[in-house]
Amino acid sequence: MSEDEFRAAMSRLAAGVVLVTAHEAALDPDGPRGEDVGMTATSFMSVSLDPPLVLVSLREGSRMDDLLAEQPRWAVSVLSDHQHTVAARFAMRNRVSDRLLFDSVPHTRGEATGAPLLDGALATLECHTEQRVTAGDHTLVIGRVLTATLPGPDTSPLTYFRGRYRQLSQ
Numbered sequence: 231m232s233e234d235e236f237r238a239a240m241s242r243l244a245a246g247v248v249l250v251t252a253h254e255a256a257l258d259p260d261g262p263r264g265e266d267v268g269m270t271a272t273s274f275m276s277v278s279l280d281p282p283l284v285l286v287s288l289r290e291g292s293r294m295d296d297l298l299a300e301q302p303r304w305a306v307s308v309l310s311d312h313q314h315t316v317a318a319r320f321a322m323r324n325r326v327s328d329r330l331l332f333d334s335v336p337h338t339r340g341e342a343t344g345a346p347l348l349d350g351a352l353a354t355l356e357c358h359t360e361q362r363v364t365a366g367d368h369t370l371v372i373g374r375v376l377t378a379t380l381p382g383p384d385t386s387p388l389t390y391f392r393g394r395y396r397q398l399s400q
């Protein structure tokens with residue numbers, strides 16, 4: 231099987247889109263403030279109800295993978311269909327800083343994690359890493375859910391199918 235065949239097959243799996251977020255604390259308390267980091271992901275899933283566990287798969291060496299290796303508290307915002315611009319921006323490779331991106335995206339800070347939670351998301355979950363499993367070129371990060379809220383109106387989800395963001399037709 232070639233990489234292209236694998237990609238083509240997986241592109242036919244429709245997925246919801248989330249923004250994974252975490253707060254990177256400042257190394258020097260007297261220096262510049264820490265930075266919020268975000269990453270668009272489709273590899274998010276529910277794992278267990280009791281205890282409540284979720285999983286996200288992060289590319290090894292991505293900024294989020296590096297950050298969550300040090301910082302066990304993170305959050306997920308389940309994106310609604312009007313948030314495709316947010317998804318596109320937080321998927322860009324080699325972007326200089328996420329600070330400017332977060333400045334233009336309304337959000338609050340999760341009380342349990344300090345991570346940004348997007349206004350208008352369909353749902354938000356705050357998590358604490360329980361387990362990290364290396365799987366090929368990705369890390370499976372399994373988190374215990376600390377909080378789960380429904381901040382936005384009950385609108386349609388943002389989905390990703392065959393390489394494009396889609397709106398769910400009812």
Ligand SMILES: Cc1cc2nc3c(=O)[nH]c(=O)nc-3n(C[C@H](O)[C@H](O)[C@H](O)COP(=O)(O)O)c2cc1C
Pocket residue numbers: 247268269270271272273274287288289291292293294320321322323324325390
């Ligand atoms: C729709 C979509 C879904 C994605 N899902 C994942 C994912 O589940 N895991 C992952 O590691 N990267 C995923 N990515 C890629 C990351 O968003 C992207 O590599 C990252 O934001 C760029 O930062 P980096 O340079 O640190 O990798 C996805 C990208 C898109 C457009």
